[in-house]
Amino acid sequence: MDQTAPAGPPSEILDRAGATRPRVAIVLFNLGGPDRMESVRPFLENLFLDPAILRVPGFVRPWLGRFIARRRTRAASENYAILGGKSPLLELTEEQARALEAALAGEAAEYRCFIAMRYWHPMSEECARAVAAWGAEEVLLLPLYPQYSTTTTGSSLAAWAAAARQAGLAVPTTTLCCWHSDPAFAAATAAMVRRAHDEARATLPAAVPLRILFSAHGLPESIVKAGDPYQWQVERSVAAVVERLGIEGLDHVVCYQSRVTPQKWIGPSTEEELERAAHDKAAVLVCPIAFVSEHSETLVELDVEYREEAERLGVPGYFRVPAQNSDPDFIRALRGLVLAAQGGGRALCSFAGGRQCPKSFGDCPHARAKARVQEMA
Numbered sequence: 213m214d215q216t217a218p219a220g221p222p223s224e225i226l227d228r229a230g231a232t233r234p235r236v237a238i239v240l241f242n243l244g245g246p247d248r249m250e251s252v253r254p255f256l257e258n259l260f261l262d263p264a265i266l267r268v269p270g271f272v273r274p275w276l277g278r279f280i281a282r283r284r285t286r287a288a289s290e291n292y293a294i295l296g297g298k299s300p301l302l303e304l305t306e307e308q309a310r311a312l313e314a315a316l317a318g319e320a321a322e323y324r325c326f327i328a329m330r331y332w333h334p335m336s337e338e339c340a341r342a343v344a345a346w347g348a349e350e351v352l353l354l355p356l357y358p359q360y361s362t363t364t365t366g367s368s369l370a371a372w373a374a375a376a377r378q379a380g381l382a383v384p385t386t387t388l389c390c391w392h393s394d395p396a397f398a399a400a401t402a403a404m405v406r407r408a409h410d411e412a413r414a415t416l417p418a419a420v421p422l423r424i425l426f427s428a429h430g431l432p433e434s435i436v437k438a439g440d441p442y443q444w445q446v447e448r449s450v451a452a453v454v455e456r457l458g459i460e461g462l463d464h465v466v467c468y469q470s471r472v473t474p475q476k477w478i479g480p481s482t483e484e485e486l487e488r489a490a491h492d493k494a495a496v497l498v499c500p501i502a503f504v505s506e507h508s509e510t511l512v513e514l515d516v517e518y519r520e521e522a523e524r525l526g527v528p529g530y531f532r533v534p535a536q537n538s539d540p541d542f543i544r545a546l547r548g549l550v551l552a553a554q555g556g557g558r559a560l561c562s563f564a565g566g567r568q569c570p571k572s573f574g575d576c577p578h579a580r581a582k583a584r585v586q587e588m589a
Protein backbone atom coordinates (compact mmCIF):
# COMPACT_ATOMS: atom_id res chain seq x y z
CA MET A 213 0.00 0.00 0.00
CA ASP A 214 1.41 3.38 -0.96
CA GLN A 215 0.73 5.77 1.89
CA THR A 216 2.96 8.51 0.56
CA ALA A 217 1.12 11.73 -0.10
CA PRO A 218 2.17 14.77 -2.09
CA ALA A 219 3.66 16.92 0.67
CA GLY A 220 2.46 20.47 0.33
CA PRO A 221 2.89 23.02 3.08
CA PRO A 222 -0.01 22.96 5.57
CA SER A 223 -0.95 26.51 4.67
CA GLU A 224 -2.14 25.30 1.25
CA ILE A 225 -5.13 23.63 2.91
CA LEU A 226 -7.89 26.20 3.13
CA ASP A 227 -11.46 25.85 4.31
CA ARG A 228 -14.42 27.36 2.49
CA ALA A 229 -13.89 30.72 4.17
CA GLY A 230 -10.28 30.72 3.02
CA ALA A 231 -8.81 30.03 6.48
CA THR A 232 -6.08 27.44 6.96
CA ARG A 233 -7.08 24.03 8.28
CA PRO A 234 -4.63 22.12 10.46
CA ARG A 235 -3.50 18.78 9.08
CA VAL A 236 -4.33 15.94 11.47
CA ALA A 237 -3.03 12.46 10.72
CA ILE A 238 -5.10 9.62 12.14
CA VAL A 239 -2.96 6.51 12.54
CA LEU A 240 -5.05 3.34 12.49
CA PHE A 241 -3.35 0.39 14.15
CA ASN A 242 -4.05 -3.26 13.55
CA LEU A 243 -2.13 -6.49 13.71
CA GLY A 244 -1.53 -7.08 9.99
CA GLY A 245 -1.46 -10.31 8.08
CA PRO A 246 0.49 -11.94 5.28
CA ASP A 247 -0.03 -10.52 1.77
CA ARG A 248 1.00 -13.80 0.06
CA MET A 249 1.80 -17.34 1.10
CA GLU A 250 5.57 -16.68 1.23
CA SER A 251 4.94 -13.97 3.85
CA VAL A 252 3.31 -16.31 6.37
CA ARG A 253 6.55 -17.41 8.02
CA PRO A 254 8.22 -13.95 8.29
CA PHE A 255 4.90 -12.51 9.53
CA LEU A 256 4.78 -15.14 12.27
CA GLU A 257 8.44 -14.49 13.11
CA ASN A 258 7.71 -10.79 13.58
CA LEU A 259 4.83 -11.74 15.87
CA PHE A 260 6.69 -14.23 18.02
CA LEU A 261 9.80 -12.03 18.29
CA ASP A 262 7.72 -9.31 19.93
CA PRO A 263 8.51 -9.15 23.67
CA ALA A 264 4.90 -8.17 24.32
CA ILE A 265 3.81 -11.54 22.88
CA LEU A 266 6.61 -13.91 23.81
CA ARG A 267 7.47 -13.06 27.41
CA VAL A 268 10.72 -14.89 27.92
CA PRO A 269 14.18 -13.52 28.73
CA GLY A 270 15.60 -11.53 25.81
CA PHE A 271 18.49 -13.92 25.12
CA VAL A 272 16.07 -16.87 24.54
CA ARG A 273 13.53 -14.98 22.44
CA PRO A 274 15.25 -14.93 19.01
CA TRP A 275 15.71 -18.69 19.08
CA LEU A 276 12.36 -19.60 20.68
CA GLY A 277 10.38 -17.05 18.62
CA ARG A 278 11.70 -18.43 15.34
CA PHE A 279 11.12 -21.99 16.54
CA ILE A 280 7.45 -21.30 17.43
CA ALA A 281 6.94 -19.39 14.16
CA ARG A 282 8.32 -22.30 12.17
CA ARG A 283 6.03 -24.75 13.98
CA ARG A 284 2.98 -22.52 13.49
CA THR A 285 3.64 -21.85 9.78
CA ARG A 286 1.85 -24.93 8.47
CA ALA A 287 -1.42 -24.43 10.39
CA ALA A 288 -1.47 -20.69 9.63
CA SER A 289 -0.69 -21.32 5.93
CA GLU A 290 -3.64 -23.70 5.67
CA ASN A 291 -5.88 -20.95 7.03
CA TYR A 292 -4.56 -18.29 4.64
CA ALA A 293 -4.86 -20.75 1.73
CA ILE A 294 -8.60 -20.97 2.51
CA LEU A 295 -8.68 -17.17 2.24
CA GLY A 296 -7.11 -17.24 -1.24
CA GLY A 297 -3.48 -17.04 -0.10
CA LYS A 298 -3.50 -13.84 1.97
CA SER A 299 -5.11 -11.98 4.84
CA PRO A 300 -7.93 -9.59 3.92
CA LEU A 301 -7.06 -7.35 6.88
CA LEU A 302 -5.15 -4.65 5.02
CA GLU A 303 -7.79 -4.15 2.33
CA LEU A 304 -10.55 -3.97 4.93
CA THR A 305 -8.52 -1.50 7.00
CA GLU A 306 -7.94 0.64 3.89
CA GLU A 307 -11.71 0.69 3.34
CA GLN A 308 -12.22 1.76 6.96
CA ALA A 309 -9.59 4.48 6.48
CA ARG A 310 -11.28 5.89 3.37
CA ALA A 311 -14.73 5.69 5.01
CA LEU A 312 -13.49 7.53 8.11
CA GLU A 313 -11.86 10.25 5.98
CA ALA A 314 -15.15 10.68 4.12
CA ALA A 315 -17.05 10.90 7.42
CA LEU A 316 -14.65 13.63 8.60
CA ALA A 317 -14.65 15.68 5.40
CA GLY A 318 -15.81 19.22 5.99
CA GLU A 319 -14.62 19.33 9.62
CA ALA A 320 -12.49 22.18 10.92
CA ALA A 321 -9.30 20.14 10.43
CA GLU A 322 -7.98 18.33 7.37
CA TYR A 323 -7.98 14.67 8.44
CA ARG A 324 -6.08 11.94 6.69
CA CYS A 325 -5.92 8.29 7.78
CA PHE A 326 -2.69 6.28 7.71
CA ILE A 327 -2.29 2.60 8.55
CA ALA A 328 0.33 1.05 10.83
CA MET A 329 0.23 -2.73 11.03
CA ARG A 330 2.23 -4.39 13.79
CA TYR A 331 3.62 -7.51 12.14
CA TRP A 332 3.29 -7.03 8.37
CA HIS A 333 3.37 -4.16 5.92
CA PRO A 334 2.72 -1.27 6.07
CA MET A 335 4.40 -1.16 9.48
CA SER A 336 5.01 1.78 11.82
CA GLU A 337 8.29 2.93 10.21
CA GLU A 338 6.74 3.29 6.76
CA CYS A 339 3.64 4.87 8.23
CA ALA A 340 5.57 7.43 10.32
CA ARG A 341 7.58 8.47 7.25
CA ALA A 342 4.35 8.96 5.27
CA VAL A 343 2.78 10.98 8.10
CA ALA A 344 5.88 13.22 8.26
CA ALA A 345 5.99 13.61 4.46
CA TRP A 346 2.35 14.69 4.44
CA GLY A 347 3.23 17.52 6.81
CA ALA A 348 0.97 16.48 9.68
CA GLU A 349 0.68 19.13 12.36
CA GLU A 350 -1.03 16.80 14.82
CA VAL A 351 -1.28 13.05 15.15
CA LEU A 352 -4.11 11.00 16.61
CA LEU A 353 -3.28 7.37 17.36
CA LEU A 354 -6.42 5.25 17.00
CA PRO A 355 -5.99 1.50 17.59
CA LEU A 356 -8.58 -0.62 15.81
CA TYR A 357 -8.75 -2.69 18.98
CA PRO A 358 -11.67 -1.55 21.16
CA GLN A 359 -10.05 -3.06 24.26
CA TYR A 360 -6.55 -2.30 25.42
CA SER A 361 -4.10 -5.18 25.72
CA THR A 362 -0.37 -4.96 26.25
CA THR A 363 -0.11 -7.55 23.44
CA THR A 364 -1.95 -5.44 20.87
CA THR A 365 -2.46 -1.71 21.53
CA GLY A 366 0.45 -1.52 23.96
CA SER A 367 2.80 -3.24 21.53
CA SER A 368 1.63 -1.07 18.60
CA LEU A 369 2.08 2.15 20.57
CA ALA A 370 5.62 1.15 21.58
CA ALA A 371 6.48 0.38 17.93
CA TRP A 372 4.94 3.70 16.86
CA ALA A 373 6.94 5.70 19.44
CA ALA A 374 10.21 4.26 18.13
CA ALA A 375 9.21 4.77 14.48
CA ALA A 376 8.04 8.35 15.03
CA ARG A 377 11.35 9.19 16.72
CA GLN A 378 13.26 7.66 13.81
CA ALA A 379 11.16 9.60 11.29
CA GLY A 380 11.80 12.85 13.17
CA LEU A 381 8.08 13.28 13.71
CA ALA A 382 7.75 15.63 16.66
CA VAL A 383 4.20 16.98 16.53
CA PRO A 384 1.54 16.94 19.28
CA THR A 385 0.25 13.39 19.51
CA THR A 386 -2.94 12.18 21.17
CA THR A 387 -3.49 8.51 21.95
CA LEU A 388 -6.91 6.94 22.09
CA CYS A 389 -5.92 3.98 24.18
CA CYS A 390 -9.23 2.14 24.39
CA TRP A 391 -12.88 2.62 23.58
CA HIS A 392 -14.38 -0.59 24.94
CA SER A 393 -17.54 1.03 26.30
CA ASP A 394 -17.95 3.91 23.89
CA PRO A 395 -21.75 4.32 23.57
CA ALA A 396 -21.71 4.71 19.77
CA PHE A 397 -19.47 1.65 19.34
CA ALA A 398 -21.78 -0.34 21.62
CA ALA A 399 -24.87 0.87 19.73
CA ALA A 400 -23.37 0.03 16.30
CA THR A 401 -22.39 -3.43 17.49
CA ALA A 402 -25.75 -4.02 19.16
CA ALA A 403 -27.55 -3.15 15.91
CA MET A 404 -25.51 -5.78 14.06
CA VAL A 405 -26.17 -8.35 16.79
CA ARG A 406 -29.88 -7.60 16.69
CA ARG A 407 -30.07 -8.11 12.90
CA ALA A 408 -28.24 -11.43 13.14
CA HIS A 409 -30.30 -12.46 16.18
CA ASP A 410 -33.58 -11.76 14.37
CA GLU A 411 -32.42 -13.67 11.26
CA ALA A 412 -31.29 -16.64 13.34
CA ARG A 413 -34.51 -16.68 15.35
CA ALA A 414 -36.54 -16.64 12.13
CA THR A 415 -34.90 -19.85 10.92
CA LEU A 416 -35.03 -21.74 14.23
CA PRO A 417 -38.01 -23.66 15.64
CA ALA A 418 -39.54 -21.69 18.53
CA ALA A 419 -38.62 -24.43 21.00
CA VAL A 420 -34.88 -24.15 20.32
CA PRO A 421 -33.17 -21.62 22.59
CA LEU A 422 -30.60 -19.24 21.07
CA ARG A 423 -27.47 -18.30 23.03
CA ILE A 424 -25.08 -15.50 22.06
CA LEU A 425 -21.40 -16.38 22.39
CA PHE A 426 -19.43 -13.12 22.56
CA SER A 427 -16.13 -14.53 21.37
CA ALA A 428 -12.95 -12.53 21.99
CA HIS A 429 -9.35 -13.36 21.15
CA GLY A 430 -7.85 -15.17 24.13
CA LEU A 431 -4.74 -14.28 26.12
CA PRO A 432 -2.40 -16.35 28.27
CA GLU A 433 -3.70 -16.14 31.85
CA SER A 434 -0.27 -15.00 33.09
CA ILE A 435 -0.56 -11.80 31.01
CA VAL A 436 -3.89 -10.91 32.61
CA LYS A 437 -2.52 -11.73 36.06
CA ALA A 438 0.39 -9.34 35.36
CA GLY A 439 -2.10 -6.47 35.05
CA ASP A 440 -3.34 -6.51 31.46
CA PRO A 441 -6.83 -4.85 31.48
CA TYR A 442 -8.03 -6.63 28.30
CA GLN A 443 -10.32 -9.25 29.86
CA TRP A 444 -11.97 -6.68 32.10
CA GLN A 445 -12.49 -4.37 29.11
CA VAL A 446 -13.93 -7.21 26.99
CA GLU A 447 -16.47 -7.82 29.76
CA ARG A 448 -17.27 -4.09 29.77
CA SER A 449 -17.84 -4.15 25.99
CA VAL A 450 -20.20 -7.10 26.27
CA ALA A 451 -22.11 -5.45 29.12
CA ALA A 452 -22.48 -2.25 27.04
CA VAL A 453 -23.72 -4.15 23.96
CA VAL A 454 -26.13 -6.29 25.99
CA GLU A 455 -27.52 -3.20 27.70
CA ARG A 456 -28.08 -1.60 24.28
CA LEU A 457 -29.80 -4.73 22.99
CA GLY A 458 -32.28 -4.53 25.85
CA ILE A 459 -33.55 -8.09 25.30
CA GLU A 460 -34.96 -9.37 28.55
CA GLY A 461 -33.45 -12.64 29.77
CA LEU A 462 -30.93 -12.68 26.90
CA ASP A 463 -28.93 -15.92 27.04
CA HIS A 464 -25.31 -14.87 26.51
CA VAL A 465 -21.76 -15.61 27.60
CA VAL A 466 -18.25 -14.20 27.07
CA CYS A 467 -15.71 -16.72 25.76
CA TYR A 468 -12.22 -16.74 24.27
CA GLN A 469 -10.89 -18.17 21.01
CA SER A 470 -7.62 -18.58 19.09
CA ARG A 471 -5.37 -20.15 21.71
CA VAL A 472 -1.97 -20.68 20.08
CA THR A 473 0.47 -21.57 22.89
CA PRO A 474 0.43 -24.46 25.39
CA GLN A 475 0.21 -22.26 28.52
CA LYS A 476 -3.09 -21.78 30.37
CA TRP A 477 -5.22 -19.16 28.57
CA ILE A 478 -8.20 -17.25 29.94
CA GLY A 479 -11.55 -18.98 29.62
CA PRO A 480 -14.06 -20.28 29.08
CA SER A 481 -12.86 -21.15 25.60
CA THR A 482 -15.25 -20.81 22.68
CA GLU A 483 -14.90 -24.60 22.13
CA GLU A 484 -16.04 -25.25 25.73
CA GLU A 485 -19.05 -23.03 25.15
CA LEU A 486 -19.94 -25.01 22.00
CA GLU A 487 -19.88 -28.17 24.12
CA ARG A 488 -22.13 -26.56 26.73
CA ALA A 489 -24.54 -25.39 24.01
CA ALA A 490 -24.68 -28.93 22.59
CA HIS A 491 -25.41 -30.25 26.08
CA ASP A 492 -28.17 -27.64 26.58
CA LYS A 493 -29.52 -28.21 23.03
CA ALA A 494 -29.15 -24.47 22.41
CA ALA A 495 -28.32 -22.90 19.04
CA VAL A 496 -25.49 -20.36 19.07
CA LEU A 497 -24.99 -16.92 17.58
CA VAL A 498 -21.26 -16.17 17.65
CA CYS A 499 -20.36 -12.49 17.90
CA PRO A 500 -16.70 -11.45 17.57
CA ILE A 501 -16.26 -8.75 20.23
CA ALA A 502 -12.55 -7.88 20.06
CA PHE A 503 -12.06 -7.72 16.28
CA VAL A 504 -13.59 -4.96 14.16
CA SER A 505 -12.53 -6.49 10.82
CA GLU A 506 -12.91 -9.89 9.23
CA HIS A 507 -9.69 -11.92 9.06
CA SER A 508 -8.47 -15.47 9.46
CA GLU A 509 -9.74 -15.80 13.02
CA THR A 510 -13.29 -14.92 12.00
CA LEU A 511 -13.45 -16.24 8.42
CA VAL A 512 -11.66 -19.52 9.10
CA GLU A 513 -11.73 -20.19 12.83
CA LEU A 514 -15.31 -19.08 13.43
CA ASP A 515 -16.86 -19.75 10.02
CA VAL A 516 -15.16 -23.04 9.20
CA GLU A 517 -13.54 -24.70 12.21
CA TYR A 518 -16.00 -23.87 15.02
CA ARG A 519 -18.95 -24.33 12.68
CA GLU A 520 -17.76 -27.86 11.85
CA GLU A 521 -17.14 -28.52 15.54
CA ALA A 522 -20.65 -27.31 16.40
CA GLU A 523 -22.13 -29.65 13.77
CA ARG A 524 -20.05 -32.56 15.07
CA LEU A 525 -21.24 -31.86 18.63
CA GLY A 526 -24.87 -31.62 17.54
CA VAL A 527 -25.41 -27.92 18.35
CA PRO A 528 -28.88 -27.32 16.84
CA GLY A 529 -27.90 -24.14 14.95
CA TYR A 530 -24.77 -22.04 14.30
CA PHE A 531 -24.96 -18.40 13.26
CA ARG A 532 -22.48 -15.54 13.23
CA VAL A 533 -22.59 -11.76 13.61
CA PRO A 534 -20.30 -10.17 10.97
CA ALA A 535 -17.37 -8.01 12.07
CA GLN A 536 -17.97 -4.26 11.78
CA ASN A 537 -15.63 -3.60 8.81
CA SER A 538 -16.98 -0.35 7.27
CA ASP A 539 -20.48 -0.55 8.72
CA PRO A 540 -21.75 3.08 8.56
CA ASP A 541 -22.77 3.21 12.24
CA PHE A 542 -19.37 1.87 13.25
CA ILE A 543 -17.56 4.43 11.10
CA ARG A 544 -19.72 7.15 12.68
CA ALA A 545 -18.62 5.83 16.09
CA LEU A 546 -14.96 6.16 15.04
CA ARG A 547 -15.68 9.67 13.79
CA GLY A 548 -17.17 10.54 17.18
CA LEU A 549 -14.07 9.23 18.94
CA VAL A 550 -11.81 11.31 16.68
CA LEU A 551 -13.79 14.51 17.17
CA ALA A 552 -14.05 14.05 20.93
CA ALA A 553 -10.31 13.48 21.15
CA GLN A 554 -9.57 16.53 19.00
CA GLY A 555 -12.05 18.67 20.85
CA GLY A 556 -10.37 17.79 24.10
CA GLY A 557 -13.80 17.14 25.58
CA ARG A 558 -12.95 13.60 26.52
CA ALA A 559 -9.20 13.69 26.68
CA LEU A 560 -7.68 10.38 27.13
CA CYS A 561 -5.63 8.31 29.50
CA SER A 562 -2.12 8.34 30.81
CA PHE A 563 -0.80 7.79 27.30
CA ALA A 564 -2.20 11.19 26.38
CA GLY A 565 0.32 13.08 28.45
CA GLY A 566 -0.74 12.17 31.95
CA ARG A 567 -4.38 13.15 31.69
CA GLN A 568 -6.94 10.80 33.18
CA CYS A 569 -9.25 8.51 31.27
CA PRO A 570 -12.67 10.08 31.01
CA LYS A 571 -15.36 8.24 32.92
CA SER A 572 -16.95 6.99 29.70
CA PHE A 573 -13.80 5.01 28.92
CA GLY A 574 -13.69 3.48 32.38
CA ASP A 575 -10.65 2.97 34.55
CA CYS A 576 -7.34 2.97 32.81
CA PRO A 577 -4.79 0.74 34.51
CA HIS A 578 -2.62 0.70 31.38
CA ALA A 579 0.42 2.56 32.54
CA ARG A 580 1.22 -0.09 35.13
CA ALA A 581 0.82 -2.93 32.62
CA LYS A 582 2.84 -1.04 30.02
CA ALA A 583 5.70 -0.50 32.45
CA ARG A 584 5.85 -4.24 33.09
CA VAL A 585 6.08 -5.02 29.38
CA GLN A 586 8.89 -2.53 28.96
CA GLU A 587 10.78 -4.14 31.82
CA MET A 588 10.63 -7.47 29.97
CA ALA A 589 11.77 -6.05 26.62
Ligand SMILES: C=CC1=C(C)c2cc3[nH]c(cc4nc(cc5[nH]c(cc1n2)c(C)c5CCC(=O)O)C(CCC(=O)O)=C4C)c(C)c3C=C
Nearest residue numbers: 243244245288299301361363364429431472502507508509
Ligand atom coordinates in the same frame (compact mmCIF):
# COMPACT_ATOMS: atom_id res chain seq x y z
C1 LIG B 1 0.70 -15.71 22.05
C2 LIG B 1 0.15 -15.46 20.91
C3 LIG B 1 -0.88 -14.45 20.60
C4 LIG B 1 -1.52 -13.51 21.42
C5 LIG B 1 -1.33 -13.25 22.89
C6 LIG B 1 -2.42 -12.79 20.57
C7 LIG B 1 -3.27 -11.75 20.99
C8 LIG B 1 -4.19 -11.10 20.15
N1 LIG B 1 -4.30 -11.15 18.77
C9 LIG B 1 -5.35 -10.39 18.35
C10 LIG B 1 -5.79 -10.18 17.03
C11 LIG B 1 -5.27 -10.84 15.92
N2 LIG B 1 -4.43 -11.90 15.90
C12 LIG B 1 -4.12 -12.25 14.60
C13 LIG B 1 -3.29 -13.27 14.19
C14 LIG B 1 -2.49 -14.04 15.03
N3 LIG B 1 -2.36 -13.93 16.39
C15 LIG B 1 -1.45 -14.87 16.85
C16 LIG B 1 -1.00 -15.06 18.17
C17 LIG B 1 -1.39 -14.29 19.27
N4 LIG B 1 -2.31 -13.28 19.30
C18 LIG B 1 -1.00 -15.60 15.70
C19 LIG B 1 0.01 -16.73 15.75
C20 LIG B 1 -1.64 -15.07 14.57
C21 LIG B 1 -1.44 -15.50 13.13
C22 LIG B 1 -2.53 -16.36 12.60
C23 LIG B 1 -2.46 -17.74 13.14
O1 LIG B 1 -1.38 -18.33 13.21
O2 LIG B 1 -3.51 -18.25 13.52
C24 LIG B 1 -4.80 -11.34 13.71
C25 LIG B 1 -4.66 -11.22 12.20
C26 LIG B 1 -4.93 -12.45 11.40
C27 LIG B 1 -5.15 -12.16 9.94
O3 LIG B 1 -5.87 -12.93 9.34
O4 LIG B 1 -4.67 -11.20 9.38
C28 LIG B 1 -5.53 -10.46 14.53
C29 LIG B 1 -6.40 -9.32 14.08
C30 LIG B 1 -5.93 -9.81 19.52
C31 LIG B 1 -7.15 -8.89 19.51
C32 LIG B 1 -5.21 -10.26 20.63
C33 LIG B 1 -5.37 -10.00 22.08
C34 LIG B 1 -6.09 -9.13 22.66
Ligand SMILES: [Fe+2]
Nearest residue numbers: 243429470509
Ligand atom coordinates in the same frame (compact mmCIF):
# COMPACT_ATOMS: atom_id res chain seq x y z
FE1 LIG C 1 -3.68 -12.89 17.64
Ligand SMILES: [Fe+2]
Nearest residue numbers: 389561569576
Ligand atom coordinates in the same frame (compact mmCIF):
# COMPACT_ATOMS: atom_id res chain seq x y z
FE1 LIG D 1 -7.21 4.41 28.75
